[in-house]
Amino acid sequence: MVGRQTAAGRGRAEGLTLRPAKAKHAACGDRVVDHQQGTGVMDLDQLNGIALRMVAPGKGILAADESTRTIGKRFDGIRLENNEDNRRNWRELLFRTTPAMTDYISGVILFDETLRQTAADGTPLVELIEDAGAVPGIKVDTGAKPLACASGETVTEGLDGLRERLAEYRDLGARFAKWRAVININSEGLPSRYAMNVNVHALARYAMLCQEADIVPIIEPELLMDGDHSIERCYELTEFILKRLYAELFDQGLVLECSVLKPNMVVAGKNCAVQPGREEVAEMTVRCLMNCVPAAVPGIAFLSGGQSDEDATAHLNIMNEHFGLPWPLTFSYGRALQSAPLKAWNGFNVQAGQNAFNHRARMNGLAARGEWRADLEADGG
Ligand code: 13P
Numbered sequence: 001m002v003g004r005q006t007a008a009g010r011g012r013a014e015g016l017t018l019r020p021a022k023a024k025h026a027a028c029g030d031r032v033v034d035h036q037q038g039t040g041v042m043d044l045d046q047l048n049g050i051a052l053r054m055v056a057p058g059k060g061i062l063a064a065d066e067s068t069r070t071i072g073k074r075f076d077g078i079r080l081e082n083n084e085d086n087r088r089n090w091r092e093l094l095f096r097t098t099p100a101m102t103d104y105i106s107g108v109i110l111f112d113e114t115l116r117q118t119a120a121d122g123t124p125l126v127e128l129i130e131d132a133g134a135v136p137g138i139k140v141d142t143g144a145k146p147l148a149c150a151s152g153e154t155v156t157e158g159l160d161g162l163r164e165r166l167a168e169y170r171d172l173g174a175r176f177a178k179w180r181a182v183i184n185i186n187s188e189g190l191p192s193r194y195a196m197n198v199n200v201h202a203l204a205r206y207a208m209l210c211q212e213a214d215i216v217p218i219i220e221p222e223l224l225m226d227g228d229h230s231i232e233r234c235y236e237l238t239e240f241i242l243k244r245l246y247a248e249l250f251d252q253g254l255v256l257e258c259s260v261l262k263p264n265m266v267v268a269g270k271n272c273a274v275q276p277g278r279e280e281v282a283e284m285t286v287r288c289l290m291n292c293v294p295a296a297v298p299g300i301a302f303l304s305g306g307q308s309d310e311d312a313t314a315h316l317n318i319m320n321e322h323f324g325l326p327w328p329l330t331f332s333y334g335r336a337l338q339s340a341p342l343k344a345w346n347g348f349n350v351q352a353g354q355n356a357f358n359h360r361a362r363m364n365g366l367a368a369r370g371e372w373r374a375d376l377e378a379d380g381g
Contacts, residue, residue, distance in 0.1 A: 020044040020257035042214055047258035048298065050175050051216045053135055054260055055299025058369045059106035060331035061218075062361075063303070064091055064338070065139035065178060067111060074338070080347040084113070092119045092128070093345060094338070097354040097361075101132035104365030109137045109178050109218070109332070115169065126173040137176035137218065138169045140206065144182040152188075153195040156181045159205055166213035176216040178262070179206040183223045185237060185269065191223075196241050204248040211258055218301070218332065220262035221245055225306045227269035231276045235266045235284050242292035256296040262332050263289070264305050265315055278311065282318035286325065295326035302329070304336030309360060310377060312336035313367045321370030330368040337361065 054061060066074060071090075072082035080086055091114050095101060108129050115138055117125050129136045140162060144154035156179065166177065181199035183191045203219050210217035221241050223234060242263065249256070266284040268275055276284075289300060304312040312333060319329050331337070337360050345353025366372040 020048045020255050042211060044255055044258055047211065047214065047216050047255070050135060051258055051260055051298040054107045054176060054216065054218075055301060055328040055330050056106050057328065058365045059104055060333070060364055060368050061107045061109060061137075061301050062094065062105050062134075062337055063109045063178075063332050063334035064094060064114070065109040065111045065137075066334065067139075067143070068113065071111075074342060078342060078346050084117075086347070087113065088117050088119070088125075090342070090345070091117070091125060093350055093353050094341070094357055095119075095125055095128040095132065097357045098132070100354075100358045100361035101129070101134055104361040105132070105134050106330075107135035107137050107176060109139055109176075110174070111139055115172050115174060124173075130173070135175050136173050137178060137216075138172075138174040139180075140165060140169070140177045140210075141179040144180075147195055147198065150192060150195055152184060152186065152190055153192060154182055154184070155195070155198045156202055159202060159209075162206065162209050163213065166209060166215055170213055170215055174215065176218060176260070177206075177210050178218040178220060179203055180220040180222055180262075183221065183237070183241065185223060185227050185229045185233065187228065191237065193240075196237075196244060200241065200244045200248045203245060204252040204254065207249065207254050207259060208252050211255060216258055216260060217254075218260045218262050219245070219249075220303065221264075222262075222303055222305065223264050225264070225267055225270050228271040228273070229269040230272055230274065231266060231268040231280065231284060234264075234268065235288055238264065238266055238288050239292055242288070246292065246294060256294055257298060259297060261293060261297055261300045262303055263300065265302055265307070267305075267307065270306065278314050278318055281311075281315050282322070285315070286319050286323045290326075293327070297327055299328040299330060301332035304331070304333040307336060309336050309340060310374075313360075313363045313372055314374070316364065317367035317370055317372040319370075320368060328368070331364045333364065337364065 075082045114125055126136045141156045142158035145157050147153045147155045181203050207217035207219055223237055266288050267281055340360055341353045341357040344356040
């Protein structure tokens with residue numbers, strides 16, 4: 001039986017559980033969805049169970065799925081060579097960290113190489129994640145590519161051959177996947193509706209293929225923080241894209257109970273002269289999500305998007321502490337979980353790296369419960 005989790009602090013109705021819409025019962029748009037089609041035999045209860053584990057109380061997701069190029073940029077910051085061993089050593093350090101992994105991390109998003117990699121002692125990295133009680137996941141998009149006839153805009157690609165890749169990833173242990181749409185905001189009128197619509201369409205096609213393959217899709221439409229736009233502009237665009245997204249997911253037939261949303265928070269551009277306070281970011285983000293995201297979605301896990309470590313934690317905390325929400329709100333952070341540990345590790349100091357990861361994971365775990373306080377930051381290694 002499946003159940004819905006309530007957000008921290010909310011009362012829990014006892015007795016009844018809500019099951020995801022079953023095969024043949026999920027009418028959508030103009031047809032009935034056949035959830036038994038395709039390669040896998042889709043088990044919606046099981047998928048819903050995985051989605052709920054990914055947003056379990058006080059836990060969130062570690063986004064460790066940087067492409068080889070992106071992890072290279074992170075390693076540049078500590079002047080570390082970007083080779084396979086160093087990439088493995090870094091990820092192994094994270095996945096072996098306790099109590100971060102056992103107490104605060106519900107799932108880990110991996111890059112293709114890492115899903116196939118073994119630790120120095122030969123143990124598959126996927127096994128380290130599972131042994132810690134977390135769910136392994138995989139980034140499956142192949143990146144944001146220039147969009148036709150739309151200067152400065154991109155569409156995320158990776159649909160070709162995706163059905164076959166998902167089947168292989170599932171065999172390798174992945175139980176959820178991630179696809180990131182990237183939307184640029186600028187003062188010359190970007191983004192266009194064209195860019196948002198094609199990205200949303202691709203996200204929905206990806207999500208449908210995931211469910212067909214018995215994999216929970218993380219659906220990530222990211223409006224970038226780069227630029228000088230106001231928080232109001234971010235709100236307006238986030239609202240547009242989320243409304244379009246859930247309309248498209250309905251049209252294509254996604255079972256919402258078997259998905260997780262990974263949105264940006266509603267923030268001002270990094271270069272905006274007027275920066276909102278933390279309460280304003282939290283309030284506008286919650287308002288936007290309440291207007292757009294169906295309550296059947298098992299949970300929402302934010303990206304950090306270039307916010308400072310402490311802002312990413314504080315914003316999440318305020319949302320969970322002060323608002324009654326229909327879904328658990330948690331983190332699916334890359335930089336906001338890894339920047340401090342990477343610096344502390346510096347290519348060799350495993351203990352310092354693990355201490356820093358334990359600290360950030362705990363801070364964000366507390367924020368997912370609405371129990372973080374700024375003075376706790378001082379205690380951390
Ligand atoms: P950041 O938290 O660094 O934005 O990364 C999250 C992520 O997975 C982006 O796709």
